[in-house]
Amino acid sequence: MPKTAEAAAQTRPHERLAEALAGEMEAVNALIAERMASEHAPRIPEVSAHLIDAGGKRLRPMLVLAAARLCDYAGPFHLHLAATVEFIHTATLLHDDVVDESAQRRGRPTANLLWDNKSSVLVGDYLFARAFQLMVEPGNLRVLSILSNAAATIAEGEVLQLTAAQNLATDECVYLKIIRGKTAALFSAATEAGAVIAGAPDAVTQALFDYGDALGIAFQIVDDYLDYAGDAGATGKNVGDDFRERKLTLPVIKAVALADAEERAFWKRCIERGKQEEGDLETALSLLARHGTLEATRTEATRWADRAKAALAPLPESDMRSMLTDLADYVVARIR
């Protein structure tokens, strides 16, 4: 691991960012609490609060606030946009857990397990609609088109994953399309919307979009790495979930590309045909090790974090710029 990344990991940059943005994040959290209420259907705040209060890192709303701050925004509407991206993210998680039939999220039982799939689908729809109400309020049409495009791209990425993830023909190019859709689209929309609401010049807006895009890609690659190499205690997920769910991700895609005939048959059985047996996860891990694909996946994540930092380089130096730069290192530093 590069020295700077190690140092960044020690200071936990997303906490530094959270501290710098604490006042505004409090306002965002109040807005979220206010808007996830429902006069008529008490099931809605129950389900939403279960997920929202579990306390994710609130990375996406922080990216909106950070971008707006970087561009010296003085108005109130970045708060609405920050709440918007958190609602879109939460709606996506509720639906993802139904689609993946997950039992755990953020170290707690999922809503589909505590209530039912119906509640997760419908409360997700409600939060999605609330997100759109919120994003309309600033009255900025360019922001509206950024965020509604992102919502479509996210859904498209999820559907693409559904059809491509169990197909061994899925290559790194398709993988990039999937994660750019399902993850990076909301990161880049967050940073771009923050810049646009602040009326930033096009070059700055583009730089912040590029930063969000690369950061989101790095973030998802790291997630997919940790699914095979992570510490269940730290990640709140079990090792091998993606393997069991037959979801092709970068470490396996790279291993499939280097597989001999016997290894190929193994992947075909486990991922495409879904006939998994006791000991298969161990075999899979040994194949990833044989071809060094976890190492290669880490390199790929670092490359995207570097691209994120490079995107910010042309902007004037500032506290916020340096925090965002550190954040890119930190995302990769989750790999130990």
Place this chain on the structure above:
Amino acid sequence: MPKTAEAAAQTRPHERLAEALAGEMEAVNALIAERMASEHAPRIPEVSAHLIDAGGKRLRPMLVLAAARLCDYAGPFHLHLAATVEFIHTATLLHDDVVDESAQRRGRPTANLLWDNKSSVLVGDYLFARAFQLMVEPGNLRVLSILSNAAATIAEGEVLQLTAAQNLATDECVYLKIIRGKTAALFSAATEAGAVIAGAPDAVTQALFDYGDALGIAFQIVDDYLDYAGDAGATGKNVGDDFRERKLTLPVIKAVALADAEERAFWKRCIERGKQEEGDLETALSLLARHGTLEATRTEATRWADRAKAALAPLPESDMRSMLTDLADYVVARIR
């Protein structure tokens, strides 16, 4: 049945409306086909087309076009708004069929049966996002707030139904809230948005909103009536679906209100506890007959259709106004 309703049923007013709006509806259908495509994920148009091409009545997009025509709109953007409401409606149907575990819709197997629940959830999300992209394009903030509010109200109505529909304490007031949310909100948003995009005066916009609201309520009451009294061939649904799904609707709510102790125990067992036996549907139908609640439900539907017509009465006479008036009669005339 009143004479006018009978006459209207014979001329099929929604077909007359469809004829009057044929050119614009063709443009709307082209826009729908274009926007339901996906460059990356072919599963999306497969699933969407299965439902959209099955040919619903396209009542909601026609209401947008009719309202815009009534207000002499000359621009192109009513087409986007018409496609928007059809996408929201289709997304809702995809999610409803997952929630209700339905096997049939519009006389065909449902998407969740042909593909899987995952595809229905995610393609529904995609169509929902596409709806928001479309509604942003006209650049009219008032229209955006009408349609995004409607989306939230729909989801809220669906969640309310989820928690209230199996509870015998649910009365006509809660029922009205549910159907106003899950059905009438999109009808009233359609007519209101058509008026607003045309720049209609407030009184006209309000009249068209009130018309859509009352029409949607009448429409849903008739749907709920037909679930007990309909002809499966004509409705494409089976008699008693709501009973089997333990969904309290107006005919049963009225019967519960009039039930003696033994009848109450019957409803409690079938709806609240879900312990249904052979012959229960027949018993349920005989209880509805004993208390005359199907007749009372029909009366209620007629009352809402009359309100819809009354809402239009202050507007100047025109071909379009008289077609909308006939449409209100037709909605109730589906009850024979």
